[in-house]
Amino acid sequence: MASLDRVKVLVLGDSGVGKSSLVHLICQNQVLGNPSWTVGCSVDVRVQDYKEGTPEEKTFYIELWDVGGSVGSASSIKSTRAVFYNSVNGIILVHDLTNKKSSQNLYRWSMEALNKDSSPTGVIVSNGDYDREQFVESTVPLLLIGTKFDQIPENKRSDVLTRTAFLSEDFNAEEINLDCTNPRYFAAGTSNAVKLSRFFDKTLSGKIGHSSTIFHRTGKRY
Amino acid sequence: CCFFTNFTVSLYFCFQVRQYVVQVVFSVTFAFSCTMFELIIFEILGALSSTSRYFHWKLNLYVILLVLIFVVPFYIGYFVVSNIRLLHRQRLLFACMVWFTFMYFFWKLGDPFPILSPKHGILSIEQLISRVGVIGVTLMALLSGFGAVNCPYTYMSYFLRNVTESDILALERRLLQTMDMIVSKKKRIAMTRRQMYQRGEDQNKQTGFWGMIKSVTSTQTGSENLSLIQQEVDALEELSRQLFLETVDLQGTKERIEYSKTFQGKYFNFLGYFFSIYCVWKIFMVKFWSQHISFILVGIIIVTSIRGLLITLTKFFYAISSSKSSNVIVLVLAQIMGMYFVSSVLLMRMSMPLEYRSIVTEVLGELQFNFYHRWFDVIFLVSALSSILFLYLAHKQAPEKHMTL
Numbered sequence: 001m002a003s004l005d006r007v008k009v010l011v012l013g014d015s016g017v018g019k020s021s022l023v024h025l026i027c028q029n030q031v032l033g034n035p036s037w038t039v040g041c042s043v044d045v046r047v048q049d050y051k052e053g054t055p056e057e058k059t060f061y062i063e064l065w066d067v068g069g070s071v072g073s074a075s076s077i078k079s080t081r082a083v084f085y086n087s088v089n090g091i092i093l094v095h096d097l098t099n100k101k102s103s104q105n106l107y108r109w110s111m112e113a114l115n116k117d118s119s120p121t122g123v124i125v126s127n128g129d130y131d132r133e134q135f136v137e138s139t140v141p142l143l144l145i146g147t148k149f150d151q152i153p154e155n156k157r158s159d160v161l162t163r164t165a166f167l168s169e170d171f172n173a174e175e176i177n178l179d180c181t182n183p184r185y186f187a188a189g190t191s192n193a194v195k196l197s198r199f200f201d202k203t204l205s206g207k208i209g210h211s212s213t214i215f216h217r218t219g220k221r222y
Numbered sequence: 223c224c225f226f227t228n229f230t231v232s233l234y235f236c237f238q239v240r241q242y243v244v245q246v247v248f249s250v251t252f253a254f255s256c257t258m259f260e261l262i263i264f265e266i267l268g269a270l271s272s273t274s275r276y277f278h279w280k281l282n283l284y285v286i287l288l289v290l291i292f293v294v295p296f297y298i299g300y301f302v303v304s305n306i307r308l309l310h311r312q313r314l315l316f317a318c319m320v321w322f323t324f325m326y327f328f329w330k331l332g333d334p335f336p337i338l339s340p341k342h343g344i345l346s347i348e349q350l351i352s353r354v355g356v357i358g359v360t361l362m363a364l365l366s367g368f369g370a371v372n373c374p375y376t377y378m379s380y381f382l383r384n385v386t387e388s389d390i391l392a393l394e395r396r397l398l399q400t401m402d403m404i405v406s407k408k409k410r411i412a413m414t415r416r417q418m419y420q421r422g423e424d425q426n427k428q429t430g431f432w433g434m435i436k437s438v439t440s441t442q443t444g445s446e447n448l449s450l451i452q453q454e455v456d457a458l459e460e461l462s463r464q465l466f467l468e469t470v471d472l473q474g475t476k477e478r479i480e481y482s483k484t485f486q487g488k489y490f491n492f493l494g495y496f497f498s499i500y501c502v503w504k505i506f507m508v509k510f511w512s513q514h515i516s517f518i519l520v521g522i523i524i525v526t527s528i529r530g531l532l533i534t535l536t537k538f539f540y541a542i543s544s545s546k547s548s549n550v551i552v553l554v555l556a557q558i559m560g561m562y563f564v565s566s567v568l569l570m571r572m573s574m575p576l577e578y579r580s581i582v583t584e585v586l587g588e589l590q591f592n593f594y595h596r597w598f599d600v601i602f603l604v605s606a607l608s609s610i611l612f613l614y615l616a617h618k619q620a621p622e623k624h625m626t627l
Contacts, residue, residue: 040466
């Protein structure tokens with residue numbers, strides 16, 4: 001029933017955006033009752049049915065590695081964190097919709113995880129240094145999740161959604177905006193649940209190497 | 223003018239705090255504290271006229287005392303009480319009660335200390351400052367005692383343990399192995415849960431007496447297993463956290479070793495020896511042979527300790543903040559910071575050359591400054607000795623920990 005291979009998905013983002021709550025919601029289908037500061041890395045496992053409904057259906061375990069910390073951490077913390085970034089099959093980037101800085105820091109997070117961090121001193125790298133070309137070569141699927149959606153007042157929602165649309169275009173990733181304390185966002189059949197399943201299928205197919213789901217990233221938006 | 227720059231800087235500090243009120247209170251405290259130091263510098267440089275300096279001193283002092291004694295404790299009480307769900311309805315009432323308790327203990331604090339002469343009234347400036355001063359001076363002495371011992375210990379290469387690349391790699395391997403074990407156990411839990419869920423569905427189809435008995439027995443052993451594995455997972459997660467922190471510690475030490483081999487590192491190493499000698503001298507001797515040199519040195523120590531304090535406070539804030547308690551923490555930090563600044567002004571008077579002491583004495587009234595100096599020295603000595611003991615024990619324990627790897 002279970003594949004012997006390991007499928008690893010990193011969950012990255014600034015501290016306090018809600019990564020632990022999100023991982024708990026994805027894996028246990030329950031809201032996390034007592035969120036606390038993540039020290040180091042916490043792992044949880046999601047049971048995913050690959051190609052559900054088809055004759056090739058197989059059950060896999062996807063490991064979600066929730067790495068704690070911030071982009072401005074001391075370099076000793078960063079070098080220790082780097083051991084978690086080996087052999088990654090997918091990355092979920094989490095940002096807080098009410099905090100613009102957490103969205104901007106996602107560029108640095110993705111660079112750090114893909115071992116392309118060029119400024120180890122802790123200075124926030126501005127948008128201009130981010131190079132889309134580097135992400136074209138990478139074959140790791142990305143997913144963008146914005147949290148604390150319920151805390152945005154109605155009149156500001158369209159601005160926030162435009163901003164996240166630009167972000168998802170930059171990362172060439174799908175985006176989901178939700179509130180981690182409300183399980184109905186991932187209820188079966190919602191578009192969010194479909195996007196999440198699609199992302200996990202991409203990670204699994206990347207791992208298995210099925211030719212039918214090869215994922216073209218070149219020449220898309222230039 | 224300086225006030226507003228300080229205000230904006232401190233506002234930037236607080237971008238993580240949600241409540242507007244907390245941001246404002248913290249910024250005001252920080253701004254007025256910094257303005258006090260600027261006033262001392264103006265005093266020495268002779269900038270602005272003396273009457274305007276006097277006016278600004280008085281204004282600053284009143285505002286700071288108002289904030290430290292009335293505003294901040296009240297808001298701390300208010301936010302703590304709001305976090306407790308039972309008392310949520312009568313927040314204001316309980317916050318006022320907490321504040322009155324605080325004022326009672328604050329007042330009682332003054333009794334055992336020979337701080338002031340009985341001719342002053344109850345709500346005079348001297349009464350309030352003396353109490354704030356006692357708390358602040360204690361805090362400062364504790365921090366400087368620890369800093370005086372910790373600073374040379376951290377930066378002098380004599381104390382740096384020898385860390386090799388293989389030590390770090392071994393620890394990292396253990397960390398990853400622990401994570402793998404956590405993952406495999408969580409997979410078992412997920413598999414068991416899924417099986418139980420599927421079997422539960424099948425069980426629902428079975429009706430009757432035997433069906434009920436079967437469902438009860440099977441789920442019981444299932445959930446017993448689950449709780450056992452869950453306990454193992456919790457223990458392993460705690461272990462992984464400890465391993466992570468140990469690895470961070472080793473990496474930090476290795477980086478410090480590399481840094482000490484560079485020129486900058488050697489320069490700071492020399493400074494470390496110099497300052498440690500000065501701190502030892504300060505611990506064991508009481509009289510200064512030159513007022514001006516000691517003033518400059520104390521100024522440097524205070525500036526670096528304030529910088530260190532702010533850095534430690536921000537690290538501490540990041541480490542323990544959560545959405546519920548961040549307000550309380552920021553306010554507590556504002557309170558500590560304000561008291562720290564007020565008492566450092568009191569203590570700086572000790573090291574200032576005679577001609578500049580006059581305005582400080584004039585503004586702060588007739589406080590028994592000698593008492594503060596002696597109190598500071600006593601607490602400094604106690605703190606330094608206990609931190610020496612603590613660091614010695616920690617240093618001895620650490621090599622044994624790594625020998626078991």
